[in-house]
Amino acid sequence: MRTKLVAAASGEVVDADSVVAVTGIGDPLLSAPRTETEPAVDVLYRAHRRRLSNLAAAITLDRALAEEVVQDAFVGLQQRIDSIDKPVGYLQRAVVHRSISVLRRRRTAARYVIPVAAVTIDPEIDETWASVARLPPRERAVVVLRYWQDMSEADIAATLGWPNGTVKSTLHRALKHLREELQS
Amino acid sequence: MSTGTIEELEDRLRVACAAVIPHLLDDEVDVGIAPTYGQASGSVVSLTTHRIARRTRIASVAAAAVVIASAGVAFAVASSRHAASPAAPPLSSPSSLTVPPSVSLPCDDYGCHGFDTLPVVPGASDYYVGPESLGTPQFDEKSFDQTTRCAELTTDFTACAKIEGQTGVSLVNYAVDNSASANTVFDSTGGRIEIGTTFADVTIEHYAAEWGPTKGGGVQTATIVRGHAAIRFSYETSPAVVWQERPGVLAWVVVPPTQADQLMTIAEGIRSVPGPAKIASRVVVSGIGLPWDANDNDADGALLGRAGGLECFGFGHIDGCGQGIGDRTFVTPNVTSNVTPGDLVVGSTPSGVTAVRITTDQGGVATVPTSPFANFESRVFSSSVAGGVAKVEWLDVAGAVVATVEHAQPQSMLATADTVVVTTTAILTTAAPSVGAAP
Numbered sequence A: 001m002r003t004k005l006v007a008a009a010s011g012e013v014v015d016a017d018s019v020v021a022v023t024g025i026g027d028p029l030l031s032a033p034r035t036e037t038e039p040a041v042d043v044l045y046r047a048h049r050r051r052l053s054n055l056a057a058a059i060t061l062d063r064a065l066a067e068e069v070v071q072d073a074f075v076g077l078q079q080r081i082d083s084i085d086k087p088v089g090y091l092q093r094a095v096v097h098r099s100i101s102v103l104r105r106r107r108t109a110a111r112y113v114i115p116v117a118a119v120t121i122d123p124e125i126d127e128t129w130a131s132v133a134r135l136p137p138r139e140r141a142v143v144v145l146r147y148w149q150d151m152s153e154a155d156i157a158a159t160l161g162w163p164n165g166t167v168k169s170t171l172h173r174a175l176k177h178l179r180e181e182l183q184s
Numbered sequence B: 001m002s003t004g005t006i007e008e009l010e011d012r013l014r015v016a017c018a019a020v021i022p023h024l025l026d027d028e029v030d031v032g033i034a035p036t037y038g039q040a041s042g043s044v045v046s047l048t049t050h051r052i053a054r055r056t057r058i059a060s061v062a063a064a065a066v067v068i069a070s071a072g073v074a075f076a077v078a079s080s081r082h083a084a085s086p087a088a089p090p091l092s093s094p095s096s097l098t099v100p101p102s103v104s105l106p107c108d109d110y111g112c113h114g115f116d117t118l119p120v121v122p123g124a125s126d127y128y129v130g131p132e133s134l135g136t137p138q139f140d141e142k143s144f145d146q147t148t149r150c151a152e153l154t155t156d157f158t159a160c161a162k163i164e165g166q167t168g169v170s171l172v173n174y175a176v177d178n179s180a181s182a183n184t185v186f187d188s189t190g191g192r193i194e195i196g197t198t199f200a201d202v203t204i205e206h207y208a209a210e211w212g213p214t215k216g217g218g219v220q221t222a223t224i225v226r227g228h229a230a231i232r233f234s235y236e237t238s239p240a241v242v243w244q245e246r247p248g249v250l251a252w253v254v255v256p257p258t259q260a261d262q263l264m265t266i267a268e269g270i271r272s273v274p275g276p277a278k279i280a281s282r283v284v285v286s287g288i289g290l291p292w293d294a295n296d297n298d299a300d301g302a303l304l305g306r307a308g309g310l311e312c313f314g315f316g317h318i319d320g321c322g323q324g325i326g327d328r329t330f331v332t333p334n335v336t337s338n339v340t341p342g343d344l345v346v347g348s349t350p351s352g353v354t355a356v357r358i359t360t361d362q363g364g365v366a367t368v369p370t371s372p373f374a375n376f377e378s379r380v381f382s383s384s385v386a387g388g389v390a391k392v393e394w395l396d397v398a399g400a401v402v403a404t405v406e407h408a409q410p411q412s413m414l415a416t417a418d419t420v421v422v423t424t425t426a427i428l429t430t431a432a433p434s435v436g437a438a439p
Helices: A038-060 A063-079 A087-105 A109-113 A123-133 A137-147 A153-160 A164-183 B006-023 B047-074 B141-147 B204-210 B257-268 B411-415
Strands: B076-079 B117-119 B127-129 B148-153 B160-165 B172-175 B192-199 B221-225 B228-235 B238-246 B249-254 B271-273 B278-280 B282-289 B301-307 B310-315 B329-333 B342-349 B353-360 B365-369 B371-373 B376-386 B389-396 B401-406 B427-431
Touching (some): A038 A063, A063 A087, A137 A164, A137 B006, A153 A164, B127 B192, B192 B257, B221 B238, B282 B376, B310 B342, B329 B389, B365 B376
Antiparallel strands (some): B127 B271, B172 B192, B192 B249, B282 B301, B329 B342, B353 B389, B371 B376
16 A cells, blocks of 8 residues: 655655555654654655665565654654754664564564565575575674665664674674575 | 675675665566666676566565565464364363563663673673773773673572673773774774673684684784783784683783784783673573574573563573563574474473473474473473474473464465475474583
């Protein structure tokens, strides 16, 4: 199901063809009272929703969860935008953390990501992505940030608020898993 | 493209991420939007030739993803008592099992908190700081709290005799230039000196190889520090040295490249200071789950802990103290099995549950006894199954089913061409835990 998103500030229809329905959880930009911060959040939403949704989907491997995670992140941003210096950084961090934590809550989710395998017609890409999909969520998050977002380990650490060593150990373990699996 | 080198693997990951992730939310054929294979290099498909075919497959996977989400949610507690099961024996009498209320743990970016504490044997948590000339050390208390667990209890189970953790994570940092703020513990961009204490049974050669530069192993040089065999290596671009300061504990020092000439002086001057007298109550349940990897601070081992007086079970980490069967049963792909793809089932149960019955999605059934662990009231179990797990049941001593958690496998999931189809149902192995006490 798809729906249209109406920008809260202007009433104009934005990104109507690509915005995904937010079924059941409400739309923060539609339901919240108008404030002077709304245009800024609206701009951020239009500019970053797609990328953040893809990021969340890459970690959760679950479309509905990804949408929920991103919406929650924007709700969080809207609630505290006055105190956030770097809203894009906040959003990215929030999306990654929420994506990981939502999977942790769903303890049996890991098994059911296995079928997410082939998405292109290139077997090597399919094989590689299937291996990424089988990584634990924390490892998959770091791999996605490193190799899709092209972030350095230091940037990942700064973004996630993790110790650099944790990022390094997580990425190290992920690469080790991937290498073993892809070479087997 | 092979994965012979780390660079080749990284290239392959960039290609796959660029080809797949931008389209994970695509759910319809839309030739007006050009798929972006991005800057990735390597063997990507021809966009012009294969656009429609590729998008068609994406659509099928997107649909599968929705099914997968439903499947995950469906693996919930189906019935708390006496669940109907074709394989279940006739029920005897109502069980007297009482499940206490669950407790949620507060979690933040570092992990979860609110655990009860576990005393540590004096000396077991001692860590290292630099020489006094470096100034005031910054002790990373949060990191210590989150990445350490008890590997061995004392024989009376009242204290931790050996802790594990802090691999690759420096416990102590010193800012060394003006570009680093006072709070440099997590500021990886600032110049700083790191003094690490890693509680792990790994060799210094292994550690240096694991924590050397990401792209290639780098040069390792044998040396001596404080009378111990040591190895100099590069932690990325920063000079580093590691040695075993005491059994089961590595010490290491990393300095900014501009301070390379200070490395060995600092290493020789480290001092041992008393560590925390207590750690968060998280104890490794050895023998079940997957073995802890000493290189990892977040591995797939089983843990038992306590919070608010309740016992908590986790797999790799503990993020809650749920007491129901759905909270305490973990199913994950058994990545260690070289024989048959399948699931690993790990869990804990109340004390009155003496066995667990596992039903696979192909109809195989196995009964796994639960085992006590240390002084916990909870019992634990672990089993590898060939294929997927459809249902897990707690059985009391009379064989009655007292709780069930099941996954309703949707037919469409099996019908998806990309699905891994399980063909065997035999139970492979069953592991019993060893009591986690030091001799």
